[in-house]
Amino acid sequence: xxxxxxxxxxxxxxxxxxxxxxxxxxxxxxxxxxxxxxxxxxxxxxxxxxxxxxxxxxxxxxxxxxxxxxxxxxxxxxxxxxxxxxxxxxxxxxxxxxxxxxxxxxxxxxxxxxxxxxxxxxxxxxxxxxxxxxxxxxxxxxxxxxxxxxxxxxxxxxxxxxxxxxxxxxxxxxxxxxxxxxxxxxxxxxxxxxxxxxxxxxxxxxxxxxxxxxxxxxxxxxxxxxxxxxxxxxxxxxxxxxxxxxxxxxxxxxxxxxxxxxxxxxxxxxxxxxxxxxxxxxxxxxxxxxxxxxxxxxxxxxxxxxxxxxxxxxxxxxxxxxxxxxxxxxxxxxxxxxxxxxxxxxxxxxxxxxxxxxxxxxxxxxxxxxxxxxxxxxxxxxxxxxxxxxxxxxxxxxxxxxxxxxxxxxxxxxxxxxxxxxxxxxxxxxxxxxxxxxxxxxxxxxxxxxxxxxxxxxxxxxxxxxxxxxxxx
Numbered sequence: 518x519x520x521x522x523x524x525x526x527x528x529x530x531x532x533x534x535x536x537x538x539x540x541x542x543x544x545x546x547x548x549x550x551x552x553x554x555x556x557x558x559x560x561x562x563x564x565x566x567x568x569x570x571x572x573x574x575x576x577x578x579x580x581x582x583x584x585x586x587x588x589x590x591x592x593x594x595x596x597x598x599x600x601x602x603x604x605x606x607x608x609x610x611x612x613x614x615x616x617x618x619x620x621x622x623x624x625x626x627x628x629x630x631x632x633x634x635x636x637x638x639x640x641x642x643x644x645x646x647x648x649x650x651x652x653x654x655x656x657x658x659x660x661x662x663x664x665x666x667x668x669x670x671x672x673x674x675x676x677x678x679x680x681x682x683x684x685x686x687x688x689x690x691x692x693x694x695x696x697x698x699x700x701x702x703x704x705x706x707x708x709x710x711x712x713x714x715x716x717x718x719x720x721x722x723x724x725x726x727x728x729x730x731x732x733x734x735x736x737x738x739x740x741x742x743x744x745x746x747x748x749x750x751x752x753x754x755x756x757x758x759x760x761x762x763x764x765x766x767x768x769x770x771x772x773x774x775x776x777x778x779x780x781x782x783x784x785x786x787x788x789x790x791x792x793x794x795x796x797x798x799x800x801x802x803x804x805x806x807x808x809x810x811x812x813x814x815x816x817x818x819x820x821x822x823x824x825x826x827x828x829x830x831x832x833x834x835x836x837x838x839x840x841x842x843x844x845x846x847x848x849x850x851x852x853x854x855x856x857x858x859x860x861x862x863x864x865x866x867x868x869x870x871x872x873x874x875x876x877x878x879x880x881x882x883x884x885x886x887x888x889x890x891x892x893x894x895x896x897x898x899x900x901x902x903x904x905x906x907x908x909x910x911x912x913x914x915x916x917x918x919x920x921x922x923x924x925x926x927x928x929x930x931x932x933x934x935x936x937x938x939x940x941x942x943x944x945x946x947x948x949x950x951x952x953x954x955x956x957x958x959x960x961x962x963x964x965x966x967x968x969x970x971x972x973x974x975x976x977x978x979x980x981x982x983x984x985x986x987x988x989x990x
Contacts (some may be wrong), residue, residue: 519969520629525564525924534846536731537755538890538920538925538926538929538952538953538954540680541677544846549732550931552937552990555665555791556590562598562812562815562930562934563812564812565595565596565810565812565813565816566809566810566811566812566813566914567600567620567810567813568597568813569583569594569598569599569600569695570597570598570599570600570620570621570813570817571600571601571602571618571620571753572599572600572601572602572619572621572622572623573598573601573602573603573604573610573613573614573619573621573622573623574601574602574603574604574610574622575603575604575607575623575750575751576603576751576752576765576848576849576850576851576861577623577652577751577769577770577771577772577798577849578652578769578770578771578843578847578849578856578859578878579623579648579649579652579770579797579798579878580623580648580798580843580848581649581824581839581843581878581880582648582800582821582824582825582828582880583601583623583800583821583824584842584843584848584894584949585597585824585827585837585839585842585868585974586819586820586821586823586824586829587599587601588842589823589824589827590858591819591820591821591823592820593815594701594816594820594823595816595820596603596816597813597816597817597820601617601847601848603847603848604619604622605673605750606706606750606807606907607624607625607628607705607709607750608706608789610622610623610624611624611628611632611638611801612638614801614802614803615632615640615642615803619769619806620802621645621800621801621802621806621807621817622801623648623709623798623800623801624642624644624798624799624800624801624803624836625705625706625708625709625798626644626647626710626796626797626798626799626801626893626896627641627706627708627710627797627896628706628708628801628899629642629643629644629801629891629922629923630708630896630897630918630919630922631707631708631798631900633845633918634900634906635639636708636731636739636905637707637708637902637955639659639975640803641803641804641921642801642803642804642807642922643730643801643802643804643807643921643922643923643924643927643928644799644800644801644802644888644922644923644924644940645800645802645807645814645815645817645818645822645883645888645924645925645928645931646799646800646817646818646822646886646888646928647791647795647796647798647799647800647886647887647888648798648800648821648825648880648886648893648988649797649798649825649878649879649880649885650794650795650796650797650876650879650880650883650885651787651788651789651794651795651797651807651876651877651879652769652770652796652797652798652859652877652878653710653711653714653767653768653769653770653773653787653788653880654712654764654767654768654769654770654773654784654785654786654788654864655715655718655765655766655767655773655784655785655787655788656754656758656766656768656772656773656776656782656783656784657740657764657765657782657783657785658758658759658761658762658781658782659780659781659782659783661686661689661764661765662782662783662785662863662867664688664888665681665689665691665785666691668684668686668688669681669685670687670929676726676870677866677867677870679786679790679866679872680790680963681785681786681799682716682718682721682722682786682963683719683720683721683723683724684722684723684755684871685722686719686722686724687722687724688724690724690744691741691743692907699745700745700763701744701745701747701762701763702715702744702745702746702747702764702767703745703746703747703748703749703754703757703758703763703765703766703767703768703873704748704749704766705748705750705751705767705769706745706748706765706769707736707738707748707770707905708900708905709789709898710795710796710798710896711767711768711769712738712746713896713899713903714745714788714791714792714795715767716746716903717791717792717899717962717963717964718767718786718791718963719729719743719744719829720980720981720982721963721964723982724743724744725741725742725743725744725982726738726743726903726989727739727740727741727742727743727744727745727903727906728740728741728742728756728903728904728984728990729903729904729990730904730907730990731757731904731905731907732928733990734797734968737771738904738905740904740990741975745802745832746762749763749766751768751769751772752772754766754772754776755772755775755776755779755781755782755981756767758776758782759779759781765782767788767848768795768947769861770856770859770860770878771849771851771856771858772879772979773858773859774855774858774859774864774865775851775855777858777865777866777867777868778852778855778858778919783866783867783868784864784865785866785961786864787864787877789874789876789877790963791962791963792959792961792962792963793883793961793962794876794883794961795881796885796889796892796895798901799815799888799923800818800821802814802817807924807927813901814927815927815930815931815934816931817899817932818927819927819934819935821886822881822886822928822931822932822935822941823935823940823941824939825878825880825881825886826881826945827916828880828881828883829879829880829881829882830881830930833861833862833875836857836860836861837857837861840853840857840860840861843856843860843946844856846869854913858871858872859877859878860877862874862875862877863877864877873947878916881945881955884929884946884947887925887928887946887947887952888923888924888925888928888953889923889925889955889956889970890916890919890920890923890925890954890970891919891954891955891956891968891971892923892970893918894915894916894919894921894957894970894973895909895913895924895968895970897919897973897974898915898946898968898973898977901973901977901984902977902980902983902984903983903984904984904990907989907990908989909974909986909987910974911974912971912972912973912974915973916971919954921953923954925952925954929949932946933950934951953977954971955970966979966980974986
């Protein structure tokens with residue numbers, strides 16, 4: 518057993534480095550022990566109020582920080598004794614956190630936002646920790662790939678030129694429509710990154726992915742759609758496509774690479790190519806859990822920060838060991854070679870066409886673990902774009918909801934306490950003194966649009982396909 522230090526006092530100097538984001542949380546009325554503590558001269562990193570925890574996850578490689586925190590003893594270092602349980606799907610996982618069967622979980626970034634907003638199950642879910650950047654891909658069946666290939670520019674060596682845009686898929690979809698055949702594609706959950714990334718890619722190529730109309734009771738997301746998107750659990754994606762039920766899908770790893778290994782499909786684009794260094798999963802807990810167990814929450818966040826740092830340390834030197842851990846049946850349970858194909862800095866598109874994609878999985882660098890308000894707001898803009906948010910909202914509404922759910926104030930206390938113990942370096946984090954929770958305007962999108970999280974309505978109004986201010990289905 519690893520003995521827990523009684524508590525750690527964080528210095529006045531460190532508290533002064535808490536970011537503008539923490540102040541913003543307090544100013545807009547977010548209830549937070551950490552926000553109140555920042556006004557004090559010092560606060561104590563105390564004993565965990567709850568030591569035995571159950572954490573849920575879905576069998577995807579981006580659950581890695583949880584697995585590593587367990588396997589490397591980072592949870593135990595915090596006095597936390599954790600049971601990790603795979604969940605059948607994202608709804609079961611969310612319900613488990615809400616009803617208390619799970620203390621926290623690996624979540625889709627949109628899940629805490631949608632739950633707090635009341636889209637689907639209503640519950641106040643927060644996140645103090647962003648789990649990773651990138652990690653998804655869009656795969657099509659061999660049949661669809663053969664029809665797309667003539668529409669894709671070639672490089673000098675004859676291989677397809679990347680990124681492959683949905684423009685190459687549009688003639689295929691139009692052919693199916695002319696023949697009266699629905700063009701079906703899969704994504705993992707209505708408020709998943711995968712849904713929004715697939716929709717983004719399709720729409721950028723002129724293919725309408727459909728609207729939601731929850732105010733009319735329509736949650737299919739297929740109104741006016743050229744391509745019909747439906748939910749399929751991640752591990753079932755390859756077999757569902759092989760059966761011909763869907764022609765392609767957007768999912769996290771290892772389920773794109775699995776299609777390559779099984780020779781049933783071709784990943785055509787990664788989310789890194791759709792939106793460079795996009796936020797992916799988060800660690801979600803109920804707001805009630807944090808209020809009841811603030812020390813436990815901070816200690817959980819500390820363990821996850823250390824795990825994320827380990828995963829990216831020394832130019833990904835630990836990734837082979839991480840792949841070995843993730844390949845175990847109690848975690849992801851896919852073959853070592855399949856997981857390694859993306860986790861170790863490469864990605865295989867068409868069989869034999871393996872290319873370097875060093876940042877396909879990012880767990881710590883580029884401030885990957887910091888829960889930025891602007892990341893949350895991007896998801897909300899897509900919910901509005903596709904009708905999951907039925908009516909116009911002010912820019913302030915987006916900011917307030919983001920700050921209610923994404924909690925950099927908790928993250929910063931965890932990070933600064935680790936710095937104080939010399940377990941991490943202050944240089945590894947955003948400049949807490951000046952940080953306001955918003956990334957600089959982002960330009961690396963497949964359609965070349967610019968995203969400024971401080972102006973969500975201006976961003977929404979840029980899109981050719983999708984709802985704009987004043988629109989309602």
